[in-house]
Amino acid sequence: MANLSTRWLKKSPWVYHVGTGGCNNCDIEILDCLTPRFDVERFGIKLVVSPRHADVLLVSGPVTYHIKPRLQEVYKQVPKPCVVACIGACACSMGIFKDSYSVAGPVDRVIREIDPNAIFVYVPGCPPKPETMIMALVKALQKI
Amino acid sequence: MNHWLLYLIAFLIFPGFLFTGTFGLLVTWVDRKVTALVQYRVGPPLRQPFYDLFKLWHKELILPRTARKTGFLLAPFLGLAATTLLATMLGIFNLNPEIRFVGDTIVILYLMLLPPLSIVWGGFASGNPISALGASRELKLMIGYELPFVIAVATVLFKVGSFSLGEIIKYQQVHGVLLNHPSMWIAFLVSLICLQAKLAQVPFDISEAECELMEGPFLEYSGPALGIFKLTQAMQYVVVPWFLISLFWGGTVLQGWSILWSLLKYLAIIVVVVLVKNTNPRVRIDQAVNFFWGWVTLLAAVGMVLMLSGY
Numbered sequence: 001m002a003n004l005s006t007r008w009l010k011k012s013p014w015v016y017h018v019g020t021g022g023c024n025n026c027d028i029e030i031l032d033c034l035t036p037r038f039d040v041e042r043f044g045i046k047l048v049v050s051p052r053h054a055d056v057l058l059v060s061g062p063v064t065y066h067i068k069p070r071l072q073e074v075y076k077q078v079p080k081p082c083v084v085a086c087i088g089a090c091a092c093s094m095g096i097f098k099d100s101y102s103v104a105g106p107v108d109r110v111i112r113e114i115d116p117n118a119i120f121v122y123v124p125g126c127p128p129k130p131e132t133m134i135m136a137l138v139k140a141l142q143k144i
Numbered sequence: 145m146n147h148w149l150l151y152l153i154a155f156l157i158f159p160g161f162l163f164t165g166t167f168g169l170l171v172t173w174v175d176r177k178v179t180a181l182v183q184y185r186v187g188p189p190l191r192q193p194f195y196d197l198f199k200l201w202h203k204e205l206i207l208p209r210t211a212r213k214t215g216f217l218l219a220p221f222l223g224l225a226a227t228t229l230l231a232t233m234l235g236i237f238n239l240n241p242e243i244r245f246v247g248d249t250i251v252i253l254y255l256m257l258l259p260p261l262s263i264v265w266g267g268f269a270s271g272n273p274i275s276a277l278g279a280s281r282e283l284k285l286m287i288g289y290e291l292p293f294v295i296a297v298a299t300v301l302f303k304v305g306s307f308s309l310g311e312i313i314k315y316q317q318v319h320g321v322l323l324n325h326p327s328m329w330i331a332f333l334v335s336l337i338c339l340q341a342k343l344a345q346v347p348f349d350i351s352e353a354e355c356e357l358m359e360g361p362f363l364e365y366s367g368p369a370l371g372i373f374k375l376t377q378a379m380q381y382v383v384v385p386w387f388l389i390s391l392f393w394g395g396t397v398l399q400g401w402s403i404l405w406s407l408l409k410y411l412a413i414i415v416v417v418v419l420v421k422n423t424n425p426r427v428r429i430d431q432a433v434n435f436f437w438g439w440v441t442l443l444a445a446v447g448m449v450l451m452l453s454g455y
Contacts, residue, residue: 008202011195039185041176044192049358052206052366055199079204079366 009055009081010141012044016054016078020071020107022061026088029127030058038130045137051077056137059107062090062097068104072114083140084111085121087133092122119143151232159235161228168378169193174411175381175418182422193378200371208364210271219266220365220372226258227379234309234386238395241310241317249301249309252387253294256342259376260286263351266373267361278360281429282351285341288436289348293338295444296331299451300391303328313395321394327455330447332392337440339417341432342384344377346421350429385413 017030033040034047048054051074063071075084086107089095097103104110111118121140123133154160172193180187207213233252236243260282267279300322301307304315315322322328341348352360362373389396389409396406427435 008195008199012192012199036184039180039187041180041188042186044188044195049354050363052364053359053362053370055203077206079206081203 012046013055013083013137013141014046014048014053015056015058015137016048016051016074017058018060018071018074020059020061020067020091021064021103022088022090026060026091026127029130030060030087030133033130033133038134040134043134043138045134052079054078055082056140057082057084058087058133059084059091060087062094062100062103063105063107063110064102065104066102068110071107071110075111075114075118081119083119083121083137084108085123085133085136085140087123088128089124089126092124095126154236155228155232159239160232163235164228164231164379164382165375168375168380168382169197171381171414172378174414175421178415178418179422182419197371197375200374201368203367205367205369206364208271211364212269212271215265215269216271216364217369219262219269220369220376222265223259223262223376224372224379226255226262227376227383230255230383231379231386234383234390237309238313238386238390239398241313241395244308244310247307249297249307249312252309253297256384256387257286257290259380260342262376263361263373266365267351270361270364272364274357275361275363278351278353278357278363281357282344282361284429285348285350285432288433289338289341289440292334292436292440292444293342295441295448296334296338297391299327299331299444299448302448303451309390313390316394322392325451325455327447327450328392330443330450332388334440334444334447335388335392336413336416338436339384339388339413340420341436343380343417345417347424347427348432349426350432353426381414385410385417388413 017027019027032038033045051057057075057078059071084107086092090097091107094100094103094106108118108120111120119140121136121143123136125132128136156162170190170193173188173190176192177187207216230252233248233255237248264279264282264286267275267282300312303322303325304312306312306315323332344352351357352362357363362370365373386396389406393409396410397403398406
């Protein structure tokens with residue numbers, strides 16, 4: 001049964017975009033994936049507007065103290081199975097904001113506080129290229 | 145006994161649930177593909193709507209703490225059941241115009257109201273203020289487009305002089321399609337505008353506006369329940385244009401080359417809907433209600449007057 005469900009999940013990952021205090025650079029690159037040049041709808045990837053519809057959470061930015069409870073809440077609202085994609089150096093490892101007074105931690109640490117079994121995919125880069133993001137999603141969905 | 149079995153098959157397989165569902169999902173692919181072509185993209189593969197549906201079926205169904213559980217879970221099924229029944233009735237009347245009961249067109253009009261009402265029910269039951277806002281917008285839009293739509297349908301009913309859809313289809317087989325009359329062009333135009341609103345497509349997708357209401361009534365739905373709503377919407381894509389074809393354009397004949405002609409008529413309507421969707425911005429709810437109760441109702445009334453004076 002689990003096999004079957006992930007089989008369809010690979011074919012239509014719906015993506016929800018969470019900004020957690022990034023500089024908007026990664027967010028612009030995420031939107032680039034939807035443009036005619038990259039056109040992720042070819043692979044069934046669709047940007048949805050409610051976390052309840054999502055299969056993949058795209059998180060961009062180091063997690064600030066302000067956004068931390070919100071990010072955890074959004075993660076709880078996503079129906080499982082789901083994947084968390086950390087987009088950009090900040091989301092993967094806090095990047096240049098390491099040791100900053102306002103940053104609570106990288107995305108994986110924040111989400112593992114509430115769900116130790118969460119699935120992550122890391123897309124480093126400042127910002128990562130759209131090709132990288134598409135490849136990361138493909139790899140992540142093969143791993144489930 | 146045999147009779148009932150036939151009706152059961154009609155409800156579940158052809159032209160009911162299975163046929164309309166499959167065909168509707170294929171049509172949503174046409175919608176997405178044409179949209180992609182308009183935007184110079186490649187678009188999704190043919191099986192994409194099926195993948196989406198199967199995936200949703202295997203996802204978790206979350207019941208929000210604030211939701212009314214019964215209404216939240218029953219609402220999608222109400223819409224699905226109504227649409228399936230509608231498809232069955234339309235299919236039977238088109239296959240055999242002899243079958244009829246008193247006022248079946250009225251029943252069809254009422255059944256068409258049920259899917260939007262189920263969306264309203266689900267939206268209010270999900271206990272989210274944004275969903276409730278979307279549901280109330282859906283209700284207002286429904287009040288808006290029903291008036292001109294009923295006038296346009298009534299124009300046909302008075303022209304033919306019968307309340308039965310089978311009678312209307314037979315009339316067109318004898319006298320030629322109703323679209324030969326200028327008054328019917330106007331009624332058809334009015335119902336095309338209402339079709340756009342009934343399918344909740346872009347100028348009138350006010351209730352589920354992605355950027356402001358986050359899909360409105362569907363906001364709290366996840367997994368299978370969302371999938372049923374998506375399936376219902378796909379089936380609406382088949383059913384409502386089919387009703388318009390039966391009313392104005394001679395119905396569908398499923399024999400020989402007529403199948404192709406029926407399909408072409410249907411695809412023409414769908415492509416018009418998709419192109420209008422891709423070239424228009426969303427209107428506000430007050431603009432939409434003003435538009436429907438003002439110009440469109442006026443247009444429908446003009447069509448009615450033209451029909452009564454013999455055009």
